[in-house]
Amino acid sequence: MAWLNLYVRYPGMSYHGAEWPPSPFKLMQALIAGFNQGRNRSQPAADFESAVRWLEQQNPPWIDAPDSEQGTTLTVAVPNNEDNLTMAAWAGGKPESANTRAKRNALKDVPQRFLQTDKPLAYHWQIAPEDEAIAQQIATYAQRITSLGRGIDMVVAWGNVSAEDPAVSSQCYLPQHAGVALRVPVPGSFDALEARYQAQFKPRSGNVWVVGLPPLYYGTARYQRADQPTGKPYIAFQLLELHGKGFWVRDARQADEVTAMMRHSLNKALEGELQDPAAVTQWMGHGEKDERRLQVLPLPSIGHEHVDGLIRRVMVTGSDAGLLERLAWMLEGSELLKDGKPMARLVRVFGDDTVVGLYTGEFHAQRKLPTCEWVSVTPVVMPGFDHHGKRTAKLMREALKQAGLPEPLEMEVSAAPYQRHGYRAGSYATPDYLRQYPQYHVRIRWAEPQKGALAIGAGRFRGMGLLYPPIMARTSSDRHNEAGFAPNNNPLVNYDF
Numbered sequence: 001m002a003w004l005n006l007y008v009r010y011p012g013m014s015y016h017g018a019e020w021p022p023s024p025f026k027l028m029q030a031l032i033a034g035f036n037q038g039r040n041r042s043q044p045a046a047d048f049e050s051a052v053r054w055l056e057q058q059n060p061p062w063i064d065a066p067d068s069e070q071g072t073t074l075t076v077a078v079p080n081n082e083d084n085l086t087m088a089a090w091a092g093g094k095p096e097s098a099n100t101r102a103k104r105n106a107l108k109d110v111p112q113r114f115l116q117t118d119k120p121l122a123y124h125w126q127i128a129p130e131d132e133a134i135a136q137q138i139a140t141y142a143q144r145i146t147s148l149g150r151g152i153d154m155v156v157a158w159g160n161v162s163a164e165d166p167a168v169s170s171q172c173y174l175p176q177h178a179g180v181a182l183r184v185p186v187p188g189s190f191d192a193l194e195a196r197y198q199a200q201f202k203p204r205s206g207n208v209w210v211v212g213l214p215p216l217y218y219g220t221a222r223y224q225r226a227d228q229p230t231g232k233p234y235i236a237f238q239l240l241e242l243h244g245k246g247f248w249v250r251d252a253r254q255a256d257e258v259t260a261m262m263r264h265s266l267n268k269a270l271e272g273e274l275q276d277p278a279a280v281t282q283w284m285g286h287g288e289k290d291e292r293r294l295q296v297l298p299l300p301s302i303g304h305e306h307v308d309g310l311i312r313r314v315m316v317t318g319s320d321a322g323l324l325e326r327l328a329w330m331l332e333g334s335e336l337l338k339d340g341k342p343m344a345r346l347v348r349v350f351g352d353d354t355v356v357g358l359y360t361g362e363f364h365a366q367r368k369l370p371t372c373e374w375v376s377v378t379p380v381v382m383p384g385f386d387h388h389g390k391r392t393a394k395l396m397r398e399a400l401k402q403a404g405l406p407e408p409l410e411m412e413v414s415a416a417p418y419q420r421h422g423y424r425a426g427s428y429a430t431p432d433y434l435r436q437y438p439q440y441h442v443r444i445r446w447a448e449p450q451k452g453a454l455a456i457g458a459g460r461f462r463g464m465g466l467l468y469p470p471i472m473a474r475t476s477s478d479r480h481n482e483a484g485f486a487p488n489n490n491p492l493v494n495y496d497f
Contacts, residue, residue: 002127003166004061004135006142006159007120014071015113017149021065021173025183025218027123027148028055032193034144034157049190051137056185058125060221062166063173063182066119071112077105110150121148124166135161172226177233177321179224179362181328181349186219220325225365233321234453235328236299236349236356237314242335248344249310250298252421253428255378255463258298261336261343262314266294269330273323283318285461291319297453298463300377302419303358303471309421313355314346315453359468360452371449371469375418379425379439380457380465386438396442399465403456409447413440434459442467 006027017026035048089096127135139159148155166172173180193216222233239248239258250258263284270280278287285293299313318324328348335342349356357363361371383399386392392413400407415425418441425439437458444467457465 002129002132002135003162003164004125004127004138004159005162005166006123006139006157008122008145008148008155008157009118009120010115010153010155012152012154013115013118014153015068015115015149016110016153017113018111019180019182020068020113021063021121021182021223022148023182023184024061024063024123024221025185025189028052028185028189029193030145030148030155030157031138031141032190032197034146035141036197037144037146047137048141049194051134051141052190053187054131054134055125055138056187056189058127060175060184060223062122062124062168062175063223064122064124064166064169065171065173066121067116067171068113069116071114074110074112075107076110078108080104080106122166127161132161168226170226173223174226175221176224177222179222181220181222181235183218184221186217188217192217220328222321224362232317232451232453233319233324234315234317234360235324236316236353237331237346238349239312239314239336239344240347242342242345244345244347247312249312252298252300252309252311252378253423255298255300255311255466256429256431257338258311258314258336259296259462261338262296262298262316265331265334265336265346266296266316266327269327273326273330283323293461294318295455295461296463297359297455297466299355299359299466300421301355302377302468303354303363305420307421309419313349313353315356315359317453358471359466361450361469364469364471369469369471371451372447373443373445374450374454374467374469375443376441376465376467377419377422378428378464378466379417379441380413381430381434381459382438382440383458384437392440399456399458399460400444403454403460405450405454405456406446406448408444410445411442413442415440417441418443428464430459430464431462434462434464439464 008022008027015022019026031052035045125135139161142157142159145155145157147153148157168174196216239250240246241248267280267284270283271277274280274283281287282292283294295317297315297317298311299315300309300311301307301313302309316324316327331346332348334346336344336346354363357366363369364371380396380399382392382395383402384391384395386395396411396413397407417423417425422441425441428439430439442456442465450469452468454467455461455463455465456467459465
């Protein structure tokens with residue numbers, strides 16, 4: 001086997017795109033834009049077209065990214081595309097002042113990422129030996145790429161074809177069933193991108209630049225760093241208001257309400273995807289007890305001492321990564337309903353998301369932070385009656401076993417929360433069939449690092465018993481003095497296994 005290797009170096013040592021690493025689909029966009037720069041658009045480009053059409057049919061590449069650090073997000077004022085108003089005022093003899101024009105500017109958030117080394121960003125495709133000639137064409141065309149990310153992210157690019165396997169570093173992102181979701185080219189991506197690029201040169205009518213553009217056509221693949229432990233497949237969504245201008249939020253004690261609405265949407269999507277009522281019933285948790293079941297986890301915002309703990313995201317996990325990916329495409333942009341009334345809009349989380357990364361442990365793995373200790377965000381619903389604490393240890397062992405987790409080194413339970421904006425166990429809403437069972441907040445420490453998202457207990461499929469690893473390693477004496485943790489004056493029950 002041979003390898004097609006494309007390399008991109010950022011001389012400015014910074015990146016301002018929304019996703020990291022830049023997706024293979026973003027690279028194809030840059031490849032098309034670079035080829036068309038300065039070219040006579042009447043000139044045929046059959047060789048380039050055939051090469052890119054070949055590239056969009058390849059499996060997702062490995063991505064080797066340089067070490068980087070997330071910077072502060074900048075808010076910039078961008079002029080709206082409303083020059084017609086300025087010209088109308090000028091034609092009417094009353095030119096607008098600079099202050100008046102500035103009031104129409106739109107505020108845009110621009111993320112910043114600072115690269116720690118000048119190591120190039122690398123993409124590696126494994127190819128068949130008979131495709132080496134056409135792969136070499138792609139490597140040659142890559143030299144025309146001048147920008148990857150936002151317009152200010154100027155780059156130098158090059159490529160080659162090699163018979164040697166690329167080295168797998170700790171910063172290498174490999175296609176896996178879990179991890180960050182990135183866009184990848186699929187058959188049809190070139191047609192959509194080329195049409196959009198060429199549309200800017202077509203005549204326009206009035207203040208409308210282009211009408212009838214084809215939608216962007218791409219697939220998604222999950223990437224996980226080589227130094228991260230493998231977790232369960234998942235998809236995640238932000239919960240936005242129907243107008244899309246802000247988050248739709250709910251109190252963490254209302255997690256079951258969010259779960260119920262999300263389960264309704266999932267049930268509808270499964271009915272359209274599987275066409276088998278028995279399979280739909282199984283995945284919704286009403287069939288045999290096996291791995292074929294979807295787990296819905298509303299995610300309260302955590303990770304900072306001033307965070308409010310409200311639910312702004314929801315995650316769905318399951319054993320079938322392919323099914324989850326198809327469900328994600330069906331649910332993207334859809335509405336969550338309550339009593340038949342639209343309440344919120346689902347927007348899929350692509351790329352790095354700090355809150356999602358805190359629950360899965362990816363945030364910690366990137367920063368080499370420990371993930372042996374986990375604490376509850378929502379209380380654990382015991383899988384039975386504990387008889388006033390006499391069977392709590394046994395029930396907790398059963399809850400861990402049901403979730404497929406190993407025996408811990410240490411565990412403690414408490415009625416009080418372990419995070420600043422949590423609530424006492426027992427105050428969280430649960431469905432009728434779980435209300436009879438006791439609830440506890442829990443802290444668990446394992447011998448080996450764990451990978452999320454983790455939820456335990458009888459309510460683990462409905463957002464209860466949700467765990468996350470604290471950002472800093474803690475001891476018993478300073479456990480409640482760190483930012484983000486609530487003082488807990490209640491006596492703790494300790495279980496050492």
